[in-house]
Each structure stands twice: as structure tokens, then as C-alpha cells.
Amino acid sequence: MAENMNEKTIQGVKAKEEDITAPYHRTMEELEKMPVLSKTKTICPECKLIIDGIIYRDGDYVMIRKYCPEHGWFIEKYWEDYEMYEKMSKYGYVGRGIANPNYQVLGENCPFDCGLCERHKTHTALANIVVTNRCHLSCWYCFFYAKEGEPIYEPTIEEIERMLIDLRNEKPVATNALQITGGEPTLREDIVDIVRLAKKVGFDQIQLNTTGINLGYNPDLLVKLREAGTSTLYMSFDGTTKKTNPKNHWEIPLILKAARKAHIGIVLVPTVIRGVNDNDLGNIINFALNNIDIVRSVNFQPVSLVGRMPTKLREQQRITIPGAIKLIEEQTNGVIRKEHWFSVPYTGGIAKFLEALTGDYTYDLSIHFACGAGTYVFLDKDNKVIPITEFLDAAGLLEYLQEKVDEMEGKSKLARKMIAAKAVLGIGKFIDKEKQPKGFNILGMLSSIFTKHNFEALGRFQMKSLFLGMMHFQDEYTYDIARVEKCDIHYVMPDGEVLPFCTFNVFPEVYRDKIQNQYSIPAKEWQKSHPEWSYAKDKYMRNVKELESNPLYYETYGKLVDFFALPVNGGKGVKNFTKIEREVSKIGV
């Protein structure tokens, strides 16, 4: 927090230009000269007063500053690249929201009116359901899991069914993608039944948010989960080394093996923290490419700094979507560059086209552009890493589709079909066949999406590619109410409410923890009804020596190919590439 904006510098030391913390330490005179990009509403991180936020340009950075009459100034990085901000903001649009919100109020006190209300501008695209607050790990930074003696939150299967039906009843677009989360959901003995239930209720996509550890040790469970309808594992993966991924580094080999046997895809989910694992992003992508048969996607999550932390540490650890994208560019030696990425609402153009053609509501990813970004990379027959925009003119395609959408307005069903048919024939001009991956028929896949009127063809698309995503959840410092009202990742609650991610997790004291506590069971009561259970029994004890001496460990980490070192990809190698060497003497083999 800046204490006195009238002084030359805040901490008595003038920041160097290349210092990433320099934008936090400008004088008032300097700030007032910086171009204002937009104004928004935000909150004071100290007292939660709703205050004005100014989003402005500071050189290459986009920053947000806000003033609380009681707590002074707060400055935070909003986006670490002005050029990307300009590009991505072009694709923003206002979605149609929810037709049956829980609260028929206009959100006068947003974000404290949540549940959802009429003001919310985007339907639930991905719903999270917390099925337990028990966890087998005790990560120091996590607030989700129940500590010893604390009440247990674990809805019954009937309660879960009701919540799932609640989501499927959302209008005009019924929630179609579900993420089962916790705590650690695989601690529930009825987790397979929960998945089966979710499938029966009508969810197409069911993700299991897990450390994967239980599944690595119990591969049969993973087969059962797959059979019941689990589409993917959404698995924490903070890095490729012990240091960057202390959570499940040693169990990853077992998990990958189990996933291959079960034929279930994995989404690797690294939480990115500057100064902690930001040097490992290229390696994470390389690791995913090495396992492209089973890894569908890497979904990077720049850290949300929720809760109190020293200002200096916050400044040093803060990283935003463009910051992570630029590091990836650097670490992959320019093979995956910032221009290859698009913001999530870009896909709105495709959704609108399908909707205009069919007259049926389509998934409408109209989130705020600053919330997420993505790209696809392909690995062709020669192991060349090819980002999609190397051969697809994505911006041009979107403009083209928008023209077709405009043409369809007011036309008959037949006329719309003819316009769509012409559009499909015209897609070819946006694909550079010389540069497209060998052995792939991108035109065929895109045409399939447009002629079948759904995204099922995307499943085949994904089998030969790796989706790279970025999702940056907010905290009190970066909070932008304009982003919250467009959020499409929601939590369904046991009291029937549906909450956006960034109200559920940023204000847990009035949402997540409050409501879960209302529906929790005291630990003693839980113990009575579960006499076999104990807190200690839930906890996982790792045997590092045993895991490291497993041949799978060396298979996974010792035989990695550095795709970026191949001549076809430039030959320079991914930065900080590491693979373990087998130390025969230490493992006694």
C-alpha cells in the first residue's frame, strides 16, 4: 500500500527501470500523467468499501489504482502487457446472462448481493461442486481443507443431486460442464456414484479436481471413475521438479500410468507464482508434449494473492496472464509467442454463428477478456510444435464469421443454411495449408463443428493437440467488479445459491466458509457417524525413497525429450530443461 503519494518515492529508494516492482512506486505526479484506459468499480482490500478503480497504462504495464478514504492508495498490476491488453480487449462482448437468477435484484451492492442476481451477465459455463472439505494433504497456502477438530462439510448424495439439478435447470443455457472438487474428492467412498449421478442428470463434461495421488495408488478406481463418466482429471501440477512441485511430483509417474490404463485425459494445472515456479513454465509445456497421448491441456493459473500478505512480497510474487505468456515465449525461445494467444471471449464469434444458424442457445463464453486466454499447439509427425495461429488466421476468421452472423439476421431458416454453407466453403482461405501440421485436417475439423452444429468434433481436435490456457482469478488487490459480473466459473452451494468464483473465494468469510459452515457437521458428530474414520487416517504419508526408486519415476522424469531443442523447433532447447539422472547407488538397484 502506498503510504504517502506526495513523496518522491514510497520506500526511499528510486526503483530501477527494469525492476518489476517499479510500477508500484510512482509518485502522484507521475501517475496523473499516465494514460487512463478505463474506469471501474473495485473494493478496498482492507475494509471492502466499494471504491472507484482507474485502469491505466504505465509503460508496458497496465495497472489499477484505487483510493480508499480510510486506508489510502492501493496500486496493483492488472495486466503486464499493454499490447496484449489492447488486442484482447477487442473481443469482449456482453452476454445474455441468466434468465432465472436466484435473486431478482439488480445487484445494487455487488459483489455482496451474490447468489446469482439479475445483474450477472454470463451463464454458468463451468460449475464447481465441493463434495468434501477433507483432504489428504495439508498445503500451507490452502484454506479449503478442514483442519483437525473443524467441522466436516460433506453433502449427502441427495443434497448433491439437488445441487446438480439446480445447475441443469439454469436458463437459457443449462450448465453442461461440472468440476467435482474439494478438499480431495477421492476421499469420498461414493465418488464413483457421484460421477454416475452427474452423468445421469445430464452433464456432458465431468472433471475431477484432484491431486491425483489416490488414483496413482488405486488405478482401478480411476477406471471406475472413467466408466461412470469422468471426462478428465483436473490435476494440480506446479512444476517439473521437486522444488517447483512439492505437492505431487513423486506420484505423477503413477498417476500418468493409471490415466493411460483408464484412457482418461488429464489437464495439468500449475499455479504460477513469480519467483517460485515462473522459471518452469516452458518445462511444464515440454512435459505435457512428452505426454501428449494423455495430457489434453495445461491450464496455467497466475496466483491469486487472497488474504493478508506483506506488500513487498505481493509485489514480488504478482504475475498476470501476459506476464506468464511472455515467460513462456522466452522459455520456449519464441516457438510459442504472445501473438499466438487469444482471450476467451474470442470464441463468442463461433458460438454466435452456431446460434444464428440453429436458433438454439449455445455456450456463450462472454467472460471479461482479462480473466482468461488460450491457444492450441500441435505436435506434428516431425515433432514440430505448431501453435494454431501459425496456420490459422484466427482474427480474420472471427471477422468473417461475424459478417455471416450479421447476414443471417432477419433471414429465413433456409436462407440461413445457405449462408452457413457458403461460410463453411469459405473457411479454407483462413488456413495456410503449407504451415498446418502434417497429418492434420484442420479444415475438416472446423467444417465438422459448423455442420454438426456443436463442439463434439472438438474432442477429436483435442486428441492431436495441446490446449494451453490461462485463468487468472482475482484477489482483493486486483478486484474488478466488471470482471465479476461476467464470470462464468461458478460454485453451486448447498443452500441453492450459485456463486461466481471470485466472490466465493475472495470473500470466503461471507460466502464459501459461511455457507459451508452452516451445512457442516461438527467433527465429534462426524466421528460418531463414521466410527472407522479419523483425521489422521485421511492424511497421506509419502515414502519418497520408495517412489524415487520406482522405475516409473525415471521413465517419467529421466527420459524427457526436449522438443524445443529439436532442429525443427529452432534447436535452442527449453530454458531450465532438467531431467533426472538415474542414481543407481542411491536406489540400490
Add this chain to the structure above:
Amino acid sequence: MDRRSTEKKSVEEDASASYIYAEHDGKKYRVPYGIIKHVVFRNIKKSELVDLQHAARLQYRLLLMEPVIKATVSFVKSEISILYNPVGADNSKPKASLEELKEFLKKEGINVDEKSIEEKDFDYRHFYTYAFSPKEVRDRPPYTYTQEEWRKMKPEVMRKKGESAKKKWERFLEWQKKYEEEHKDKL
């Protein structure tokens, strides 16, 4: 008022709490509250609410109190509406009295008009049940269609949607059967 319960018996100690249920479609769902209180403080001075932003913060502060289940502070209507768990309620959750709420508001600079307080019993199960079946407040047509066009085509679109859902389910069952055959030793 301390934002935590005024009850001496903590939730942790009350291991023998009886459950309250809401019923729906022949099924029972456990809920934390039965009969609670709904209080509305009207004619709050706008100068005490200060502005929209301070009203929102007051709402947040009210929600921090465990006995407060829902709170709405409306600057526009000059009123505060609170669902809370009253002292004497038959449940094991933290409780508060009306006096404690008034005292809290006073500390926040709000002097309630005693004559304008309306308080009544409220069955939490109504709140719970409604949350699971909220009504539709609008019916916007798909992109590029007018309301009139949508009104005419909606029945057919919904019918096709139902058919498509059925086909999708059949395809899943087919896939599941194949998967079971391939993994029968593990299932």
C-alpha cells in the same frame, strides 16, 4: 456485538444436535435452520447510510456475523432487511437477539427507528426451496432472432433439444458398454 455466537454452547460441543429437514419431491434434505427471524428496519436516514458504497460495506459487515444468514442494505429504499438465527431457535448454530443487531447497527452509525421495525418469524425452508427453483424473469431470444421469431420457433427448438439429449445419452451408454468390455477385469 461480537460477530460470533452469543451462545455459550459451541457448535463443536453440541454433538447431539437434532436435524431439521426440508422436503421436496418425497425426499428429505437436511437444512441448518427451521424457524428463524426476518427483520426489516425501515426509514433509515440516508445520511447514516452515507451512500451506495457504504451501504454495500454495511451489508458485508452484517454478513460477517454468524447468526446473520442473509442481509440486504438498500440505500435506495433506505431500509435494512436481515434474516437471522434468533436466540431460542431450535438449532445448533450461532444465535443473536434483535437487541444485539440494533446495537451492532448503532456502532456502525445507524440509529434504527423503533416504530419502523418489522419482525416476523420466517421459515428458512422457504428460502432454501425457492433457491432451488427460481422463477424466470426474462426470455431473451438467441442471437439474431427477434422475440416474435423466438416465440414461434421455441417449441420446435426445445423438442429437438430433448431428442438430441436422448441421442447423446444413448451414445454415452454405447461407449460405456464398450469401455466395460475393455476393462472388465478392473470393474
